[in-house]
Amino acid sequence: MFGLIGHLTSLEHAQSVARELGYPEYADQGLDFWCSAPPQIVDTITVTSLTGQKIEGKYVESCFLPEMLATRRIKAATRKVINAMAHAQKHGLNITALGGFSSIIFENFNLNQIQQVRNIKLEFERFTTGNTHTAYIICRQVEQAAKQLGIELSKATVAVCGATGDIGSAVCRWLDARTDVAELLLIARNQERLFDLQAELGRGKVMELDEALPLADIVVWVASMPKGVEIDPSALKQPCLLIDGGYPKNLGTKIQHPGVHVLNGGIVEHSLDIDWRIMQIVSMDAPARQLFACFAESMLLEFEKWHTNFSWGRNQITVDKMDQIGDASVKHGFRPLLL
Numbered sequence: 460m461f462g463l464i465g466h467l468t469s470l471e472h473a474q475s476v477a478r479e480l481g482y483p484e485y486a487d488q489g490l491d492f493w494c495s496a497p498p499q500i501v502d503t504i505t506v507t508s509l510t511g512q513k514i515e516g517k518y519v520e521s522c523f524l525p526e527m528l529a530t531r532r533i534k535a536a537t538r539k540v541i542n543a544m545a546h547a548q549k550h551g552l553n554i555t556a557l558g559g560f561s562s563i564i565f566e567n568f569n570l571n572q573i574q575q576v577r578n579i580k581l582e583f584e585r586f587t588t589g590n591t592h593t594a595y596i597i598c599r600q601v602e603q604a605a606k607q608l609g610i611e612l613s614k615a616t617v618a619v620c621g622a623t624g625d626i627g628s629a630v631c632r633w634l635d636a637r638t639d640v641a642e643l644l645l646i647a648r649n650q651e652r653l654f655d656l657q658a659e660l661g662r663g664k665v666m667e668l669d670e671a672l673p674l675a676d677i678v679v680w681v682a683s684m685p686k687g688v689e690i691d692p693s694a695l696k697q698p699c700l701l702i703d704g705g706y707p708k709n710l711g712t713k714i715q716h717p718g719v720h721v722l723n724g725g726i727v728e729h730s731l732d733i734d735w736r737i738m739q740i741v742s743m744d745a746p747a748r749q750l751f752a753c754f755a756e757s758m759l760l761e762f763e764k765w766h767t768n769f770s771w772g773r774n775q776i777t778v779d780k781m782d783q784i785g786d787a788s789v790k791h792g793f794r795p796l797l798l
Contacts, residue, residue, distance in 0.1 A: 461516035461761035462547040462555030463504075463754045465737070466523040466539070468706075473524055476740050494535040496522040498543040500550065505734040506758050508622045508664045509792035511549060517552060518737045519543050521561060528560070533568065540564045545576035546586055553766045554588050556757035559706045562588035566625075566773055584768050587760060589753025591770040592788060593725040594629035596752040597704050599795040601630075601677060602638060603721055607798055610676050618644040618675035621682025622666060623652035626725075629776035630679055635660050635779045644671040647682065679724070680704055692716035706751075720797055725752045730792035748798060756797040759787045 467473040470490055478487035480501055485492070502518035518798040523539035540561050547555040557565060564570070565588075574581055606613055617634060621627040636642045641662040647653050653665045657703050664671075672678065673694050681704040690713065695701070697718030703710040706723030714721055738746035760769055769784065770776065788794075 461514060461757040462469070462519055463516065463545045463549075463737075463757060464519045464521055464540070464547060464555055464561050465558040465741075465754075466521045466560060467740075470524055470526050470609075473522075474764065479501055479740065490524065490526055490530070490532075493522055493524050494527060494532055496537070498522060498546040498603075500546070500644070502737045504737075506729070507731050508762055508790075509730055510762075510790065512762055512791075514758065516573070516707055516758065516761070517547070517550060518735070519547050519555070519570035523560065523564070525560065528564075536560075536564055537568050537570055541570055541573055541576055541581075544581060544586060545579045548582060549579055553585065554757050554760045556589040556649065556753050557586060558589065558751055558753050561739065562590065562753070571617065583771070584627040585766070586771075587627070587756055587768045590625045590757035590769040590783045591629070591776050591780050592759065593704070594626045594633065594776055595788065596727055596795045597626065597630055597676050597679060597724045598633040598637070598781070599701060600701075600702055600722060600724060600797065601679065601752050602698055603795060604702070604720070604798050605677060608700055608720060610698065610700060612641070613639045614641050615676040616642040616644060616648060616674050617677045618666075618671045619679045619681070620646045620671075620774035621680065621704075622663075623649055623656055623774075624681060625770075625773050625776060627679070627681040628656055628774050629781065630681065631656060631660060632776070632778050633781055635662060642674075644675060646671050675699065679723045680703065680710060683722070691716055692719050695719050709774070720798055723796060726750070726796040727752050727755050727788070727793040729755075752793075755793050756784065757787065759784060759791060760776040762791050763787055 489751045500517045501520045504516040521539045521543035527536040645663045657663045677700045692714045701721045702724040732747040743749040
């Protein structure tokens with residue numbers, strides 16, 4: 460059985476969802492309450508592969524909210540992730556994906572140092588970040604959506620914002636090895652890591668965001684949006700493909716301009732309806748078919764009986780592993796969301 464650990468996008472969102480799911484005692488509570496609320500299994504899931512194989516899983520709501528990080532309640536945030544992992548393990552889930560901020564919190568705050576949660580010894584091989592599948596899907600979105608827009612990769616400049624992150628660096632490796640992209644622009648806050656990535660690839664220009672964006676035919680956004688940063692859509696090329704790989708997806712509402720095509724990055728569509736309700740809560744356009752690629756990774760690992768942390772640690776994603784998870788993705792009926 461597979462698991463998904465997720466969270467909602469804001470306190471307001473959490474309150475409305477709690478009411479919808481039948482937790483009225485959560486619906487009128489403020490942030491202090493959510494900081495102490497325990498994880499809950501709120502959905503049971505059945506997924507059918509194109510092969511006919513069926514698997515079952517559970518969705519674990521961690522009760523983490525982004526406001527916890529914004530208000531520096533770091534202990535509350537980290538406790539949410541660790542407790543949700545222990546809850547998933549206690550319920551016998553073989554492989555569980557850390558969705559949204561869960562994997563970022565786990566890595567940034569070195570939660571692998573926490574081995575014990577009450578009476579449960581955490582078995583980290585039961586968990587995956589899902590980042591390998593996410594990176595693969597974003598790369599396929601680059602390839603396929605560019606074709607839809609008439610953008611030839613062999614003549615295109617691709618800017619990767621967040622290039623040194625786990626997903627961003629994997630996207631750069633794939634674009635370098637598997638496509639004939641003409642130019643890669645590398646953007647991130649950590650300059651040392653940027654130059655290390657540039658040296659690894661043997662190509663790519665290290666640039667600031669404001670100088671890179673007007674040059675890009677395709678922008679892959681896999682970084683958090685710093686406060687105060689605004690993108691002027693009139694400064695972008697037309698046509699321009701902007702793939703929003705962040706969470707929550709908000710570039711589509713911020714950037715509305717003729718010729719700028721915003722695509723929700725890291726989203727897959729399944730060939731068959733999935734029996735669940737959780738994707739309605741995060742407002743997917745087709746909630747029976749669409750889901751985050753990181754969640755789909757745990758499904759793929761369960762289908763293939765690869766009960767291991769397929770995606771783990773920072774900058775461990777190889778093109779070969781992206782090929783491997785990509786082959787499984789196609790086999791079981793997942794495809795990238797397109798324009």
